[in-house]
Amino acid sequence: MRSILLVMSLVLAGYSLSVAQRGRLLQRYAEQRFTRDAAPNTGPVPDYSKLTYWAASPDKPDPGDSIPLFLKGEQRTSRADVFFIHPTSYIGDGDENEILNPGSNRRDLFEAMQHTAWNADLTDTAVNRRTDSRAILYQASVFNGSARVFAPRYRQANIKAFFVRDSPSAQKAFDLAYGDIKAAFAYYLAHANQGRPIIIASHSQGTMHAIRLLREFFDGKPLQQQLVCAYLIGYHIPVNTFAHIPVGSAPTATGCFVGWRSYQKGANPRLVAQENGNSVCVNPLTWTTATDWVSREQHAGALLRFNLVVPQSISAGIEPASKILWVTLPDKVGERIGKMENLHTLDYNLFWMDIRHNVKARIDAYLAQQR
Numbered sequence: 001m002r003s004i005l006l007v008m009s010l011v012l013a014g015y016s017l018s019v020a021q022r023g024r025l026l027q028r029y030a031e032q033r034f035t036r037d038a039a040p041n042t043g044p045v046p047d048y049s050k051l052t053y054w055a056a057s058p059d060k061p062d063p064g065d066s067i068p069l070f071l072k073g074e075q076r077t078s079r080a081d082v083f084f085i086h087p088t089s090y091i092g093d094g095d096e097n098e099i100l101n102p103g104s105n106r107r108d109l110f111e112a113m114q115h116t117a118w119n120a121d122l123t124d125t126a127v128n129r130r131t132d133s134r135a136i137l138y139q140a141s142v143f144n145g146s147a148r149v150f151a152p153r154y155r156q157a158n159i160k161a162f163f164v165r166d167s168p169s170a171q172k173a174f175d176l177a178y179g180d181i182k183a184a185f186a187y188y189l190a191h192a193n194q195g196r197p198i199i200i201a202s203h204s205q206g207t208m209h210a211i212r213l214l215r216e217f218f219d220g221k222p223l224q225q226q227l228v229c230a231y232l233i234g235y236h237i238p239v240n241t242f243a244h245i246p247v248g249s250a251p252t253a254t255g256c257f258v259g260w261r262s263y264q265k266g267a268n269p270r271l272v273a274q275e276n277g278n279s280v281c282v283n284p285l286t287w288t289t290a291t292d293w294v295s296r297e298q299h300a301g302a303l304l305r306f307n308l309v310v311p312q313s314i315s316a317g318i319e320p321a322s323k324i325l326w327v328t329l330p331d332k333v334g335e336r337i338g339k340m341e342n343l344h345t346l347d348y349n350l351f352w353m354d355i356r357h358n359v360k361a362r363i364d365a366y367l368a369q370q371r
Contacts, residue, residue, distance in 0.1 A: 054153065067144070078146075082150065085151070085202040085203075091158070118176075122154075145360060177205070181209050197367070201233075207232045207235035219243055234262075257280075260324075265328050266326070275323075285298045296314055296315040299314045302350045
């Protein structure tokens with residue numbers, strides 16, 4: 001049991017298990033336990049003509065509208081649209097930081113996840129509250145200075161699906177989740193877009209689905225002409241993920257994608273090493289793929305609490321071999337965060353103001369090209 005829990009804890013950032021026989025056996029064992037004991041999926045199929053199935057929409061007040069106190073005087077515009085796909089919030093009673101980093105009782109976590117349904121119930125108020133108070137408030141809101149924010153609720157896969165991600169049960173859960181996102185995006189295109197510039201933004205499980213959405217709707221398709229940028233954060237992006245959408249190699253590049261995975265400087269995750277460098281990473285301090293270390297003087301600001309920004313507090317660089325983003329944390333973070341190696345849950349917070357400034361710059365550049 002201890003071995004399988006260790007392997008699964010390392011998989012949570014979005015990487016496949018080892019192809020070695022031992023890894024396959026562990027995965028098969030976990031899938032059997034998860035499938036045998038899983039509760040059935042419940043809840044409605046979302047109807048995206050109803051606002052209740054949107055975590056964020058310009059047609060209702062929601063946490064995505066929130067503005068930190070230090071930005072109350074900011075000049076805001078709505079010249080583009082953001083379609084934001086939130087990360088996993090269906091994780092039961094566990095804490096994602098504890099799952100991702102050493103020290104938690106993974107035996108208890110594993111036992112609890114055995115009995116969860118594979119996909120979230122959209123009437124689950126606890127899951128929706130977690131989505132709204134975390135991803136929508138701290139991530140989706142970063143875009144509201146320059147764009148309208150649309151974020152669908154979807155029947156997301158339970159976090160256990162990432163432990164056995166290559167299994168039929170996990171793929172079925174991911175397909176169900178993506179089907180909702182596809183339906184939401186199609187509804188948005190038909191009823192709200194009206195030819196406006198589009199930003200696709202996501203984190204973690206959301207980025208896995210966003211990659212699929214971009215391939216289906218944008219990559220080499222007419223809609224790519226409306227793409228300002230895709231912010232594909234907190235997930236492994238192999239080098240040849242897209243045929244026609246390039247990586248954003250400059251701060252004002254458009255029609256492109258960017259992404260990173262944050263770790264404390266010096267981290268060397270074993271499963272990341274198994275990717276053999278086949279990964280894309282953009283440094284959000286420079287918005288390039290250069291691997292030079294960037295000093296904290298170029299850091300626009302981390303959001304430590306929603307109304308507390310700490311500028312010039314993080315330095316960062318792309319680790320050349322693994323293509324993950326190494327960062328140094330601000331001096332004011334608590335002891336618990338300071339001990340974390342995997343900073344997955346902070347991918348947005350650490351560079352909140354950098355993202356906000358960059359969104360505006362890319363929209364400016366996109367609109368200038370359309371004149």
